[in-house]
Amino acid sequence: MSIFDKLQDIDIRIIYLLAMISVFYPLISPMGLPIKIGAQSTKWYNYLNTIPDGSVVLFSPNFGASSLSELLPMTVATLHHLWSKNVKVVVVAFWADGPIMFRTAKGLAVPESYGKVYGKDYIELGFVPNGETGMNNLGKDVLGTCSVDYVNNRPTRDYDIMKNIKVATDFNLVISIESGTPGFDGWARQWETVYKVKFIVGCVGVSIGGMQPYVNSGQIQALMPGLSPSAEYELLIKKPGLGIASTDAITMSHYLVIAFVIIGNVAYFLSKLGGKKDG
Amino acid sequence: MVDTITLIGIYIAVFLTLGLFTILYKENVWFRIAEAIYLGLAVGYGIAFDLKYLRDQWNSPWSKEPMLMVGFALAILVGILWYARFNRSVFYLYRWPLAITVGTGIGMALKTVIFSQFLDQIRPQINLNLWLPNNPWQSLWNILVFLMVPSVLLYFWFTGSGHEWAPMKVVDKFARYTMMLGFGYMFGNAVLGRYSLFIGRAQFLLGITPNPPEAQPAFWVIAAVMLITLIGWDLYKRQKS
Numbered sequence: 127m128s129i130f131d132k133l134q135d136i137d138i139r140i141i142y143l144l145a146m147i148s149v150f151y152p153l154i155s156p157m158g159l160p161i162k163i164g165a166q167s168t169k170w171y172n173y174l175n176t177i178p179d180g181s182v183v184l185f186s187p188n189f190g191a192s193s194l195s196e197l198l199p200m201t202v203a204t205l206h207h208l209w210s211k212n213v214k215v216v217v218v219a220f221w222a223d224g225p226i227m228f229r230t231a232k233g234l235a236v237p238e239s240y241g242k243v244y245g246k247d248y249i250e251l252g253f254v255p256n257g258e259t260g261m262n263n264l265g266k267d268v269l270g271t272c273s274v275d276y277v278n279n280r281p282t283r284d285y286d287i288m289k290n291i292k293v294a295t296d297f298n299l300v301i302s303i304e305s306g307t308p309g310f311d312g313w314a315r316q317w318e319t320v321y322k323v324k325f326i327v328g329c330v331g332v333s334i335g336g337m338q339p340y341v342n343s344g345q346i347q348a349l350m351p352g353l354s355p356s357a358e359y360e361l362l363i364k365k366p367g368l369g370i371a372s373t374d375a376i377t378m379s380h381y382l383v384i385a386f387v388i389i390g391n392v393a394y395f396l397s398k399l400g401g402k403k404d405g
Numbered sequence: 406m407v408d409t410i411t412l413i414g415i416y417i418a419v420f421l422t423l424g425l426f427t428i429l430y431k432e433n434v435w436f437r438i439a440e441a442i443y444l445g446l447a448v449g450y451g452i453a454f455d456l457k458y459l460r461d462q463w464n465s466p467w468s469k470e471p472m473l474m475v476g477f478a479l480a481i482l483v484g485i486l487w488y489a490r491f492n493r494s495v496f497y498l499y500r501w502p503l504a505i506t507v508g509t510g511i512g513m514a515l516k517t518v519i520f521s522q523f524l525d526q527i528r529p530q531i532n533l534n535l536w537l538p539n540n541p542w543q544s545l546w547n548i549l550v551f552l553m554v555p556s557v558l559l560y561f562w563f564t565g566s567g568h569e570w571a572p573m574k575v576v577d578k579f580a581r582y583t584m585m586l587g588f589g590y591m592f593g594n595a596v597l598g599r600y601s602l603f604i605g606r607a608q609f610l611l612g613i614t615p616n617p618p619e620a621q622p623a624f625w626v627i628a629a630v631m632l633i634t635l636i637g638w639d640l641y642k643r644q645k646s
Binding site: 138139142145146149150153154190192193194195196198222223234252253254255257258259262270273274279281311314315316318319320330331332334335339342343344345351352353367368371372375376379380383 | 429430447450451454455457458461462464465466509510513514516517518520521522525526528529587590591594595596597598599600601602603604605606607608609611613614615
Protein backbone atom coordinates (compact mmCIF):
# COMPACT_ATOMS: atom_id res chain seq x y z
CA MET A 127 0.00 0.00 0.00
CA SER A 128 1.54 3.32 -1.08
CA ILE A 129 1.50 6.50 1.00
CA PHE A 130 -1.23 7.88 -1.31
CA ASP A 131 -3.45 4.87 -0.66
CA LYS A 132 -2.88 5.25 3.09
CA LEU A 133 -3.85 8.93 2.89
CA GLN A 134 -7.20 7.90 1.45
CA ASP A 135 -7.81 5.43 4.21
CA ILE A 136 -7.02 7.41 7.39
CA ASP A 137 -8.68 6.10 10.57
CA ILE A 138 -11.78 8.26 11.03
CA ARG A 139 -10.88 8.73 14.71
CA ILE A 140 -7.68 10.54 13.76
CA ILE A 141 -9.74 12.92 11.64
CA TYR A 142 -12.12 13.50 14.57
CA LEU A 143 -9.17 14.15 16.87
CA LEU A 144 -7.72 16.72 14.46
CA ALA A 145 -11.16 18.30 14.13
CA MET A 146 -11.38 18.58 17.92
CA ILE A 147 -7.93 20.17 18.14
CA SER A 148 -8.83 22.65 15.37
CA VAL A 149 -11.83 23.77 17.43
CA PHE A 150 -10.50 23.57 21.00
CA TYR A 151 -7.10 25.19 20.40
CA PRO A 152 -8.40 28.55 19.06
CA LEU A 153 -11.05 28.63 21.79
CA ILE A 154 -8.46 28.12 24.54
CA SER A 155 -5.96 30.53 23.03
CA PRO A 156 -7.78 32.99 20.71
CA MET A 157 -5.83 34.26 17.72
CA GLY A 158 -7.94 37.34 16.99
CA LEU A 159 -8.32 36.68 13.28
CA PRO A 160 -10.02 39.54 11.40
CA ILE A 161 -13.75 39.39 10.62
CA LYS A 162 -14.93 40.69 7.26
CA ILE A 163 -18.51 41.93 7.23
CA GLY A 164 -20.45 40.09 4.53
CA ALA A 165 -23.50 40.93 2.42
CA GLN A 166 -25.96 38.70 4.27
CA SER A 167 -25.38 40.10 7.74
CA THR A 168 -25.37 43.65 6.35
CA LYS A 169 -28.70 43.08 4.63
CA TRP A 170 -30.19 41.65 7.84
CA TYR A 171 -28.87 44.58 9.87
CA ASN A 172 -30.11 47.17 7.37
CA TYR A 173 -33.50 45.52 7.12
CA LEU A 174 -34.05 45.57 10.88
CA ASN A 175 -32.76 49.14 11.03
CA THR A 176 -35.43 50.30 8.59
CA ILE A 177 -38.41 48.94 10.57
CA PRO A 178 -40.52 51.99 11.40
CA ASP A 179 -41.24 52.93 15.03
CA GLY A 180 -44.36 51.30 16.44
CA SER A 181 -44.09 48.23 14.20
CA VAL A 182 -45.25 44.85 15.47
CA VAL A 183 -42.77 42.02 14.99
CA LEU A 184 -43.55 38.34 15.32
CA PHE A 185 -40.44 36.60 16.60
CA SER A 186 -40.50 32.84 16.12
CA PRO A 187 -37.74 30.65 17.60
CA ASN A 188 -38.29 27.39 15.74
CA PHE A 189 -35.36 25.29 16.85
CA GLY A 190 -34.33 22.94 19.59
CA ALA A 191 -31.33 22.24 21.78
CA SER A 192 -29.63 20.32 18.96
CA SER A 193 -29.08 23.50 16.91
CA LEU A 194 -28.81 25.93 19.81
CA SER A 195 -25.07 26.31 19.28
CA GLU A 196 -25.48 27.61 15.75
CA LEU A 197 -28.63 29.67 16.22
CA LEU A 198 -28.27 31.16 19.71
CA PRO A 199 -25.73 33.88 18.72
CA MET A 200 -27.98 35.26 15.96
CA THR A 201 -31.05 35.00 18.21
CA VAL A 202 -29.36 36.97 20.98
CA ALA A 203 -27.98 39.58 18.57
CA THR A 204 -31.35 40.04 16.85
CA LEU A 205 -33.07 40.45 20.22
CA HIS A 206 -30.52 43.12 21.24
CA HIS A 207 -31.29 44.91 17.99
CA LEU A 208 -35.06 44.63 18.47
CA TRP A 209 -35.01 45.74 22.11
CA SER A 210 -33.00 48.82 21.12
CA LYS A 211 -35.80 49.89 18.79
CA ASN A 212 -39.28 51.21 19.45
CA VAL A 213 -41.11 48.09 18.23
CA LYS A 214 -43.45 45.58 19.83
CA VAL A 215 -42.37 41.95 19.83
CA VAL A 216 -44.70 38.94 19.99
CA VAL A 217 -42.92 35.62 20.53
CA VAL A 218 -44.56 32.45 19.20
CA ALA A 219 -42.84 29.11 18.58
CA PHE A 220 -43.93 26.24 16.36
CA TRP A 221 -41.31 23.93 17.84
CA ALA A 222 -41.98 22.61 21.33
CA ASP A 223 -38.46 23.60 22.45
CA GLY A 224 -38.89 27.13 21.06
CA PRO A 225 -40.11 28.81 24.27
CA ILE A 226 -37.16 27.41 26.25
CA MET A 227 -34.73 28.47 23.52
CA PHE A 228 -36.19 31.97 23.65
CA ARG A 229 -35.87 31.97 27.43
CA THR A 230 -32.17 31.11 27.07
CA ALA A 231 -31.67 33.92 24.54
CA LYS A 232 -33.66 36.37 26.68
CA GLY A 233 -31.29 35.66 29.56
CA LEU A 234 -28.46 37.00 27.40
CA ALA A 235 -30.39 39.90 25.86
CA VAL A 236 -32.53 41.10 28.75
CA PRO A 237 -35.45 43.22 27.49
CA GLU A 238 -35.87 44.96 30.86
CA SER A 239 -32.33 46.36 30.55
CA TYR A 240 -33.64 48.29 27.51
CA GLY A 241 -36.66 49.51 29.48
CA LYS A 242 -39.05 47.04 27.85
CA VAL A 243 -42.07 45.92 29.85
CA TYR A 244 -43.60 42.46 29.57
CA GLY A 245 -47.15 42.60 28.24
CA LYS A 246 -46.69 46.14 26.91
CA ASP A 247 -43.59 45.98 24.69
CA TYR A 248 -43.23 42.23 24.29
CA ILE A 249 -45.11 39.04 25.08
CA GLU A 250 -44.36 35.32 25.00
CA LEU A 251 -47.24 33.26 23.62
CA GLY A 252 -45.47 29.91 23.94
CA PHE A 253 -45.77 26.95 21.62
CA VAL A 254 -48.40 26.32 18.94
CA PRO A 255 -48.55 22.67 17.84
CA ASN A 256 -49.32 21.21 14.40
CA GLY A 257 -46.69 23.01 12.36
CA GLU A 258 -48.03 24.64 9.23
CA THR A 259 -51.66 24.15 10.31
CA GLY A 260 -50.76 26.04 13.48
CA MET A 261 -49.22 28.85 11.40
CA ASN A 262 -52.40 29.05 9.37
CA ASN A 263 -54.53 29.20 12.52
CA LEU A 264 -52.35 31.89 14.06
CA GLY A 265 -52.69 34.01 10.93
CA LYS A 266 -56.48 33.78 11.06
CA ASP A 267 -56.97 34.25 14.78
CA VAL A 268 -54.05 35.14 17.04
CA LEU A 269 -56.03 35.36 20.29
CA GLY A 270 -57.91 32.12 19.64
CA THR A 271 -54.77 30.18 18.74
CA CYS A 272 -52.79 31.49 21.71
CA SER A 273 -55.48 31.95 24.32
CA VAL A 274 -53.07 32.31 27.27
CA ASP A 275 -49.51 33.60 27.47
CA TYR A 276 -46.49 31.45 28.30
CA VAL A 277 -45.11 33.40 31.25
CA ASN A 278 -48.13 34.04 33.49
CA ASN A 279 -50.73 31.71 31.94
CA ARG A 280 -53.12 34.67 31.79
CA PRO A 281 -55.61 35.29 28.96
CA THR A 282 -53.72 36.84 26.07
CA ARG A 283 -56.45 39.38 25.37
CA ASP A 284 -55.84 41.01 28.80
CA TYR A 285 -52.42 42.33 27.78
CA ASP A 286 -51.94 45.86 26.41
CA ILE A 287 -49.74 44.70 23.57
CA MET A 288 -52.46 42.41 22.20
CA LYS A 289 -55.18 45.09 22.00
CA ASN A 290 -54.60 45.67 18.28
CA ILE A 291 -53.21 42.31 17.29
CA LYS A 292 -55.87 39.95 15.99
CA VAL A 293 -54.76 38.55 12.63
CA ALA A 294 -51.60 38.16 10.53
CA THR A 295 -51.99 41.55 8.81
CA ASP A 296 -51.54 43.25 12.18
CA PHE A 297 -47.88 42.21 12.05
CA ASN A 298 -45.33 44.20 10.07
CA LEU A 299 -42.63 41.56 10.06
CA VAL A 300 -41.99 37.93 10.94
CA ILE A 301 -38.52 36.90 12.14
CA SER A 302 -38.12 33.14 12.06
CA ILE A 303 -34.99 31.58 13.54
CA GLU A 304 -35.23 27.97 12.48
CA SER A 305 -33.52 24.66 11.89
CA GLY A 306 -36.11 22.71 9.91
CA THR A 307 -39.82 22.09 9.46
CA PRO A 308 -42.08 23.89 10.27
CA GLY A 309 -40.19 26.88 9.02
CA PHE A 310 -39.68 29.18 6.06
CA ASP A 311 -41.83 27.22 3.57
CA GLY A 312 -44.75 27.36 6.01
CA TRP A 313 -44.30 31.10 6.47
CA ALA A 314 -44.11 31.54 2.69
CA ARG A 315 -47.25 29.48 2.06
CA GLN A 316 -49.41 30.59 4.99
CA TRP A 317 -48.33 34.16 5.73
CA GLU A 318 -46.35 35.71 2.88
CA THR A 319 -48.54 34.49 0.02
CA VAL A 320 -51.87 34.90 1.79
CA TYR A 321 -51.37 38.04 3.91
CA LYS A 322 -48.30 39.60 2.22
CA VAL A 323 -46.52 39.76 5.58
CA LYS A 324 -42.79 40.19 5.06
CA PHE A 325 -40.44 37.75 6.75
CA ILE A 326 -36.75 37.26 7.36
CA VAL A 327 -35.09 33.97 8.29
CA GLY A 328 -32.13 32.96 10.41
CA CYS A 329 -31.15 29.37 9.73
CA VAL A 330 -28.52 26.68 10.19
CA GLY A 331 -25.82 26.58 7.52
CA VAL A 332 -27.10 23.35 6.01
CA SER A 333 -30.41 25.01 4.98
CA ILE A 334 -28.93 27.74 2.75
CA GLY A 335 -29.35 25.74 -0.46
CA GLY A 336 -33.09 25.35 0.04
CA MET A 337 -33.68 28.94 1.12
CA GLN A 338 -31.59 30.91 -1.35
CA PRO A 339 -34.20 30.71 -4.17
CA TYR A 340 -36.71 32.36 -1.83
CA VAL A 341 -34.25 35.17 -1.16
CA ASN A 342 -33.62 35.63 -4.89
CA SER A 343 -37.36 35.77 -5.55
CA GLY A 344 -37.82 38.38 -2.82
CA GLN A 345 -40.06 36.19 -0.69
CA ILE A 346 -37.51 36.09 2.12
CA GLN A 347 -36.34 39.66 2.70
CA ALA A 348 -33.07 38.77 4.44
CA LEU A 349 -31.28 35.56 5.36
CA MET A 350 -28.86 34.94 8.21
CA PRO A 351 -27.27 31.55 7.57
CA GLY A 352 -25.20 30.04 10.36
CA LEU A 353 -22.52 31.14 12.73
CA SER A 354 -20.17 33.28 10.60
CA PRO A 355 -22.81 35.87 9.58
CA SER A 356 -23.94 35.92 13.23
CA ALA A 357 -20.45 37.00 14.26
CA GLU A 358 -20.51 39.74 11.61
CA TYR A 359 -23.92 40.88 12.81
CA GLU A 360 -22.67 41.07 16.40
CA LEU A 361 -19.95 43.40 15.14
CA LEU A 362 -22.48 45.55 13.27
CA ILE A 363 -24.69 46.04 16.33
CA LYS A 364 -21.59 46.41 18.57
CA LYS A 365 -22.64 43.59 20.88
CA PRO A 366 -19.81 41.05 20.79
CA GLY A 367 -21.00 37.64 21.93
CA LEU A 368 -20.76 33.94 21.25
CA GLY A 369 -20.54 34.48 17.48
CA ILE A 370 -17.37 36.56 17.63
CA ALA A 371 -15.89 34.18 20.23
CA SER A 372 -16.35 31.38 17.67
CA THR A 373 -14.69 33.10 14.72
CA ASP A 374 -11.17 31.71 15.19
CA ALA A 375 -12.54 28.20 15.67
CA ILE A 376 -14.71 28.53 12.55
CA THR A 377 -11.74 29.68 10.47
CA MET A 378 -9.40 26.97 11.75
CA SER A 379 -11.99 24.22 11.27
CA HIS A 380 -12.70 25.44 7.72
CA TYR A 381 -8.97 25.41 6.95
CA LEU A 382 -8.81 21.84 8.22
CA VAL A 383 -11.71 20.76 5.97
CA ILE A 384 -10.03 22.44 2.97
CA ALA A 385 -6.76 20.68 3.83
CA PHE A 386 -8.56 17.31 4.00
CA VAL A 387 -10.24 17.93 0.65
CA ILE A 388 -6.92 18.85 -0.99
CA ILE A 389 -5.04 15.90 0.59
CA GLY A 390 -7.82 13.46 -0.36
CA ASN A 391 -7.95 14.64 -3.97
CA VAL A 392 -4.20 14.83 -4.48
CA ALA A 393 -3.76 11.35 -2.96
CA TYR A 394 -6.57 9.98 -5.14
CA PHE A 395 -5.15 11.32 -8.39
CA LEU A 396 -1.53 10.43 -7.53
CA SER A 397 -2.44 6.87 -6.53
CA LYS A 398 -4.38 6.56 -9.80
CA LEU A 399 -1.35 7.86 -11.70
CA GLY A 400 0.92 5.41 -9.86
CA GLY A 401 -1.45 2.55 -10.71
CA LYS A 402 -1.34 3.43 -14.41
CA LYS A 403 2.48 3.55 -14.38
CA ASP A 404 2.64 0.14 -12.66
CA GLY A 405 0.21 -1.26 -15.20
CA MET B 406 -20.43 30.62 42.73
CA VAL B 407 -23.48 28.69 41.59
CA ASP B 408 -25.84 26.80 43.90
CA THR B 409 -25.70 23.01 44.24
CA ILE B 410 -28.71 22.31 42.01
CA THR B 411 -27.24 24.41 39.17
CA LEU B 412 -23.89 22.70 39.63
CA ILE B 413 -25.55 19.27 39.36
CA GLY B 414 -27.31 20.54 36.21
CA ILE B 415 -23.98 21.64 34.72
CA TYR B 416 -22.40 18.24 35.45
CA ILE B 417 -25.37 16.45 33.87
CA ALA B 418 -25.15 18.70 30.78
CA VAL B 419 -21.40 18.03 30.46
CA PHE B 420 -21.97 14.30 30.94
CA LEU B 421 -24.67 14.22 28.23
CA THR B 422 -22.58 16.27 25.80
CA LEU B 423 -19.50 14.11 26.21
CA GLY B 424 -21.58 10.92 26.35
CA LEU B 425 -23.05 11.70 22.93
CA PHE B 426 -19.63 12.57 21.51
CA THR B 427 -18.17 9.22 22.63
CA ILE B 428 -19.91 7.61 19.63
CA LEU B 429 -17.07 9.11 17.58
CA TYR B 430 -14.75 6.61 19.27
CA LYS B 431 -17.10 3.64 18.99
CA GLU B 432 -20.46 2.32 20.18
CA ASN B 433 -20.39 2.26 24.02
CA VAL B 434 -22.46 2.35 27.18
CA TRP B 435 -21.91 6.11 27.87
CA PHE B 436 -23.38 6.94 24.48
CA ARG B 437 -26.33 4.61 25.07
CA ILE B 438 -27.13 6.23 28.43
CA ALA B 439 -26.86 9.77 27.03
CA GLU B 440 -28.90 8.86 23.94
CA ALA B 441 -31.71 7.28 25.97
CA ILE B 442 -31.89 10.26 28.37
CA TYR B 443 -31.84 12.78 25.52
CA LEU B 444 -34.56 11.03 23.50
CA GLY B 445 -36.71 10.37 26.55
CA LEU B 446 -36.49 13.99 27.66
CA ALA B 447 -37.23 15.33 24.17
CA VAL B 448 -40.30 13.12 23.70
CA GLY B 449 -41.57 13.71 27.25
CA TYR B 450 -41.09 17.45 26.88
CA GLY B 451 -42.97 17.48 23.57
CA ILE B 452 -45.90 15.51 24.99
CA ALA B 453 -46.09 17.76 28.06
CA PHE B 454 -46.18 20.86 25.86
CA ASP B 455 -48.91 19.38 23.63
CA LEU B 456 -51.02 18.55 26.69
CA LYS B 457 -50.50 22.03 28.09
CA TYR B 458 -51.69 23.53 24.80
CA LEU B 459 -54.77 21.29 24.92
CA ARG B 460 -55.56 22.39 28.48
CA ASP B 461 -55.09 26.08 27.60
CA GLN B 462 -57.43 25.71 24.62
CA TRP B 463 -60.10 24.09 26.79
CA ASN B 464 -59.80 26.87 29.38
CA SER B 465 -60.33 29.54 26.80
CA PRO B 466 -62.66 29.28 23.80
CA TRP B 467 -63.73 25.65 23.74
CA SER B 468 -65.41 25.40 27.14
CA LYS B 469 -67.64 28.41 26.51
CA GLU B 470 -70.41 26.89 24.35
CA PRO B 471 -71.98 23.40 24.30
CA MET B 472 -71.37 22.95 20.55
CA LEU B 473 -67.71 23.84 20.93
CA MET B 474 -67.45 21.41 23.84
CA VAL B 475 -68.79 18.61 21.66
CA GLY B 476 -66.28 19.54 18.93
CA PHE B 477 -63.46 19.49 21.47
CA ALA B 478 -64.53 16.06 22.78
CA LEU B 479 -64.72 14.72 19.22
CA ALA B 480 -61.25 16.04 18.42
CA ILE B 481 -59.83 14.30 21.50
CA LEU B 482 -61.62 11.08 20.57
CA VAL B 483 -60.14 11.16 17.07
CA GLY B 484 -56.76 11.95 18.63
CA ILE B 485 -56.95 8.90 20.89
CA LEU B 486 -57.39 6.76 17.77
CA TRP B 487 -53.70 7.39 16.99
CA TYR B 488 -52.95 4.77 19.64
CA ALA B 489 -55.00 2.16 17.76
CA ARG B 490 -51.89 1.37 15.73
CA PHE B 491 -50.47 -0.47 18.74
CA ASN B 492 -53.25 -3.08 18.62
CA ARG B 493 -53.61 -5.25 15.53
CA SER B 494 -57.36 -5.86 15.97
CA VAL B 495 -58.22 -2.13 15.89
CA PHE B 496 -55.31 -1.00 13.73
CA TYR B 497 -57.67 0.22 10.97
CA LEU B 498 -59.03 2.94 13.27
CA TYR B 499 -55.61 4.56 13.25
CA ARG B 500 -56.18 5.54 9.61
CA TRP B 501 -58.84 8.08 10.60
CA PRO B 502 -56.63 10.53 12.51
CA LEU B 503 -53.87 9.89 9.96
CA ALA B 504 -56.19 10.74 7.07
CA ILE B 505 -57.49 13.86 8.80
CA THR B 506 -54.01 15.11 9.73
CA VAL B 507 -52.43 14.40 6.35
CA GLY B 508 -55.48 15.66 4.45
CA THR B 509 -55.62 18.92 6.42
CA GLY B 510 -51.89 19.48 6.06
CA ILE B 511 -51.78 18.78 2.34
CA GLY B 512 -54.94 20.77 1.66
CA MET B 513 -53.59 23.75 3.55
CA ALA B 514 -50.22 23.63 1.81
CA LEU B 515 -51.58 22.96 -1.70
CA LYS B 516 -53.88 25.96 -1.46
CA THR B 517 -50.92 28.33 -1.76
CA VAL B 518 -48.07 26.17 -3.01
CA ILE B 519 -48.79 27.08 -6.63
CA PHE B 520 -48.11 30.73 -5.76
CA SER B 521 -45.32 30.57 -3.21
CA GLN B 522 -43.27 27.73 -4.68
CA PHE B 523 -44.14 27.86 -8.36
CA LEU B 524 -45.26 31.22 -9.74
CA ASP B 525 -43.18 33.31 -7.32
CA GLN B 526 -40.12 31.26 -8.29
CA ILE B 527 -40.72 31.40 -12.05
CA ARG B 528 -41.30 35.16 -12.10
CA PRO B 529 -37.75 36.20 -11.05
CA GLN B 530 -36.31 33.61 -13.44
CA ILE B 531 -38.16 35.24 -16.34
CA ASN B 532 -37.25 38.74 -15.17
CA LEU B 533 -33.53 37.97 -14.88
CA ASN B 534 -31.45 40.84 -16.20
CA LEU B 535 -28.75 39.15 -18.24
CA TRP B 536 -26.58 42.18 -18.81
CA LEU B 537 -25.73 44.67 -16.08
CA PRO B 538 -23.15 47.10 -17.57
CA ASN B 539 -21.71 48.11 -14.17
CA ASN B 540 -21.63 44.62 -12.71
CA PRO B 541 -20.10 42.02 -15.04
CA TRP B 542 -19.75 39.48 -12.22
CA GLN B 543 -23.50 39.61 -11.46
CA SER B 544 -24.21 39.46 -15.22
CA LEU B 545 -22.20 36.25 -15.50
CA TRP B 546 -24.02 34.86 -12.47
CA ASN B 547 -27.43 35.74 -13.95
CA ILE B 548 -26.51 34.12 -17.28
CA LEU B 549 -25.49 30.94 -15.46
CA VAL B 550 -28.76 30.87 -13.49
CA PHE B 551 -30.65 31.51 -16.74
CA LEU B 552 -29.03 28.41 -18.29
CA MET B 553 -28.81 26.16 -15.25
CA VAL B 554 -32.42 26.22 -14.05
CA PRO B 555 -34.06 25.16 -17.37
CA SER B 556 -31.32 22.60 -18.05
CA VAL B 557 -31.96 20.83 -14.73
CA LEU B 558 -35.73 20.95 -15.31
CA LEU B 559 -35.24 19.42 -18.77
CA TYR B 560 -33.02 16.71 -17.29
CA PHE B 561 -36.03 15.40 -15.36
CA TRP B 562 -38.39 15.58 -18.32
CA PHE B 563 -38.99 11.92 -19.12
CA THR B 564 -41.87 12.15 -21.60
CA GLY B 565 -41.02 11.15 -25.17
CA SER B 566 -37.59 10.40 -26.56
CA GLY B 567 -36.14 13.92 -26.43
CA HIS B 568 -33.05 12.84 -24.49
CA GLU B 569 -31.80 10.88 -27.49
CA TRP B 570 -31.60 14.06 -29.56
CA ALA B 571 -27.92 15.17 -29.85
CA PRO B 572 -28.33 18.76 -28.48
CA MET B 573 -30.20 17.33 -25.48
CA LYS B 574 -27.14 15.28 -24.58
CA VAL B 575 -25.22 18.56 -24.13
CA VAL B 576 -28.06 19.95 -22.01
CA ASP B 577 -28.10 16.76 -19.89
CA LYS B 578 -24.37 16.99 -19.29
CA PHE B 579 -24.64 20.66 -18.32
CA ALA B 580 -27.54 19.77 -15.99
CA ARG B 581 -25.50 17.00 -14.37
CA TYR B 582 -22.62 19.40 -13.64
CA THR B 583 -25.11 21.94 -12.29
CA MET B 584 -26.60 19.39 -9.91
CA MET B 585 -23.18 18.18 -8.81
CA LEU B 586 -22.25 21.78 -8.02
CA GLY B 587 -25.50 22.19 -6.10
CA PHE B 588 -25.08 18.97 -4.12
CA GLY B 589 -21.45 19.81 -3.39
CA TYR B 590 -22.47 23.25 -2.15
CA MET B 591 -25.11 21.75 0.12
CA PHE B 592 -22.80 19.02 1.40
CA GLY B 593 -20.08 21.57 2.14
CA ASN B 594 -22.56 23.69 4.07
CA ALA B 595 -23.71 20.61 5.98
CA VAL B 596 -20.15 19.74 7.04
CA LEU B 597 -19.31 23.28 8.06
CA GLY B 598 -22.70 23.60 9.78
CA ARG B 599 -21.87 20.57 11.92
CA TYR B 600 -18.65 22.30 12.90
CA SER B 601 -20.70 25.28 14.10
CA LEU B 602 -22.72 22.97 16.33
CA PHE B 603 -19.56 21.41 17.69
CA ILE B 604 -18.01 24.84 18.32
CA GLY B 605 -21.06 25.77 20.42
CA ARG B 606 -20.70 22.67 22.56
CA ALA B 607 -16.94 23.20 22.85
CA GLN B 608 -17.60 26.73 24.14
CA PHE B 609 -19.93 25.24 26.74
CA LEU B 610 -17.42 22.57 27.78
CA LEU B 611 -14.69 25.18 28.16
CA GLY B 612 -17.00 27.49 30.13
CA ILE B 613 -16.52 30.40 27.73
CA THR B 614 -18.76 33.36 28.64
CA PRO B 615 -21.79 33.40 28.82
CA ASN B 616 -21.56 29.66 29.59
CA PRO B 617 -20.99 28.77 33.26
CA PRO B 618 -17.24 28.57 34.07
CA GLU B 619 -17.96 25.54 36.30
CA ALA B 620 -18.43 23.52 33.09
CA GLN B 621 -14.68 23.44 32.45
CA PRO B 622 -13.58 21.43 35.55
CA ALA B 623 -16.61 19.18 35.00
CA PHE B 624 -15.43 18.68 31.42
CA TRP B 625 -11.89 17.59 32.39
CA VAL B 626 -13.14 15.24 35.13
CA ILE B 627 -15.90 13.56 33.10
CA ALA B 628 -13.78 13.40 29.92
CA ALA B 629 -10.99 11.67 31.88
CA VAL B 630 -13.42 9.16 33.41
CA MET B 631 -14.99 8.38 30.04
CA LEU B 632 -11.66 8.07 28.22
CA ILE B 633 -10.17 5.80 30.88
CA THR B 634 -13.23 3.54 30.95
CA LEU B 635 -13.51 3.36 27.15
CA ILE B 636 -9.84 2.61 26.53
CA GLY B 637 -9.64 0.37 29.62
CA TRP B 638 -12.64 -1.66 28.47
CA ASP B 639 -11.09 -2.00 25.00
CA LEU B 640 -7.78 -3.23 26.43
CA TYR B 641 -9.54 -5.63 28.80
CA LYS B 642 -11.55 -7.13 25.94
CA ARG B 643 -8.44 -7.42 23.77
CA GLN B 644 -6.57 -9.23 26.57
CA LYS B 645 -9.49 -11.62 27.13
CA SER B 646 -9.68 -12.55 23.48
